[in-house]
Amino acid sequence: MRFIFKTDYAQDIRLAKHGGHTFWYGLLLLCLVAAPWAIDEYWLAQLTFILIYAVAGLGLMLLAGFTGLFSIGHAAFLGVGAYTQGVFTSMGLPFPIALALAASMSAAVGVVVGLPALRLKGIYLGIATIAFGFIVEEVFARWDTVTGGNKGMHIKSPDLFGWKLESAGEFYLLCLVITVAATLGILNLLRSSTGRAFVAIRDSEISAQSMGINLAQYKTLSFAISAALAGIAGALYAHKLRFISPDQFGILHSIDLLLMVVIGGLGSVHGAFLGAVFLISAPQIIGLTKGYLPNFIGQAPGLQGLVYGLVLIAFVLFEPMGMYGRWLKVRTYLQIFPFYRKGMFKRQKSFQKSDRLR
């Protein structure tokens, strides 16, 4: 058991709380950096996808997990980023500039979507984002002079001012650098006053407002940052796949992203990563076990959906804090070994009240 004796505020907001954090996260980073030399190309590609989805998940986590605004059209931001990146890199702009443009384009679109969010609550916002997602997907399909329409669009490999990243390992390291930067950025944001304001809005809009938080400004900001991260992830996704088409950014992808943050654990940065690991590894595991199942189950096209659905239901019913919540429980159990009580993580139940009255 470890007691941290805090003596000043700087220590309280430090990112690495104690030596254990520094050691384990350092070790994780070391393993990730060494990965291109240690594992083969296929698994490296899966790892790259995990990093890319983690960046998108961080964005959605900020919006859904920390600001309490649920977007069911987040794949559209991914798409805006991917297409912006595609258009600008084919015009010959180097990767970092195109990436910055993709992020800012996504953020701009995010602000536009965020504006109705100021008036809408709960499910209405969800429906507005679904509607927006469908419209964006249709725009990608119809604006074929720029996006190539339903035929899709080919993306060149990233070009860092003349240094072409052709191999999978180099691209993986690029993704790793961007992911680490995004994670540190989000962690830093969350301990700043802006991040605290987001959390306050999530917990109670009325009390946030009465503490002097400008709801309009912070909600729009949250949408913009979230969309920018999704845009960056989209740009990386485009480079990784080398080919994008409108149907990759539809409602199903949006729901996958949402599923990812809910399963990972809403309201925790770890959750974005754990969710990404789940989203990428689940199809692999299903693929491996398919052969052992009876034929009518193993060959059914809906098998993956069924598994996702069951996992989602199980998490909502039994572990609403997601995979990270489960880990917290296990860790607490081990830390205070003989003293763990059953009710330590009891959920607060409340009677539901209408949002129609306000």
Next chain:
Amino acid sequence: MLLLQLVISGIAQGCIYGLIALGFVLIYKGTETVSFAQGDLMMLGAFGGLVCMTLLDFPFWLSVLCAIGGMGLFGFLVERIVIRPILGQPAFSIVMLTIGIGYVARGLITMIPVIGTETHTLPVPYKDQIWKLGGLVLNVEQMVVIAVTAVLCAALYALFKYSKIGIAMQASSQNQLAAYYMGIPVKRINGLVWGLAAAVAAIAGLLLAPITFVHANMGFIGLKAFPAAVVGGFGSLPGAIVGGLVIGIVESLAGFYAPEGVKDVAAYVVVLIMLMVKPNGLFGERLRKKV
């Protein structure tokens, strides 16, 4: 004449959206949660009807009753098994749960050995008949949709307006705690609401099946019913039907007059405009908290 024809086919399509939207509104009105599984319940209802008609060789009316009753029971069980344990959790948990239910329903259907992955037509007695009325060509399938929708809407409206149980449903949605205090069995009411919503979804599925086809992904039409529910006002039963009609007619007209591609997004453009201009919808009640 062409315009009228387009409007009529838009109305028929709109009635389907309206019927699915009725399910959303029922659940929203009764339990203040939003079900994303409504489209998939509709798909299950259509498959239920199909199994009764083709595999079991029931007569038409019996299969319809079986499908509707079976789905009602199914909805009740779903509420009992998965929704009730998380009663009192944030509304978003329930939204995610219904998304999960939708996934499971779609996955399970594709696992039924023979019929799951195929596309079927539902053999209804009024298939492919048309009425000629002046210069108009009326499709009987579409007329049946319109008639059933009107009857169902009136019945549900009466239920919520005049029956004790309907008023209890409204009370429990507005404030669960106060409803408990008044002696309303909130949990049982929630179960009934889900059963009713699933039965309505089954009706929608049976009506839609002759017009399109029965297949595992037919539930995605439910995503177009959200705009219908919002345009009408999420808590209003007649609003759901009117919203559905608005969406259906706009789509039908956009498909003919507007450039290609506009039809697919017309519903969403309408809903975005509606949310900006009048977030409570056409018939949405504007309730204020009394001090």
